[in-house]
Amino acid sequence: MQTQAIQQHRPPFNAVLQAATLKVAAAIEKLSQRGLAVVSVELDTPSRPTIRIQTCAKCQQMIANQQAVYYSFGQNSHFGPYREGQFMVDGCRVVWMEFGH
Numbered sequence: 001m002q003t004q005a006i007q008q009h010r011p012p013f014n015a016v017l018q019a020a021t022l023k024v025a026a027a028i029e030k031l032s033q034r035g036l037a038v039v040s041v042e043l044d045t046p047s048r049p050t051i052r053i054q055t056c057a058k059c060q061q062m063i064a065n066q067q068a069v070y071y072s073f074g075q076n077s078h079f080g081p082y083r084e085g086q087f088m089v090d091g092c093r094v095v096w097m098e099f100g101h
Helices: 003-007 011-035 057-064
Strands: 040-041 050-053 071-076 081-090 092-098
Touching: 011 040, 011 050, 011 081, 011 092, 057 081
Parallel strands: 050 092
Antiparallel strands: 040 050, 071 081, 081 092
């Protein structure tokens, strides 16, 4: 009985975040299997969490094979020009940043 009372009072957004973390966990496992290093996770948009990875040669291979795209370009005052790439894994947006291009 007490468990039912707790479930009834659980804020709905908690369930949304819990589902997002399960998506992220599955995506991180797949990224790990592909040899990609996760740097951080953002849950600002729980329906499509963002996972940041460390840039590496595999990122450029995904761009070349059209498995990923560059979506942002700019100029940073400390590091110079940059670009950001992205692709999707299990409903999560996976992004990385490259400097000096």
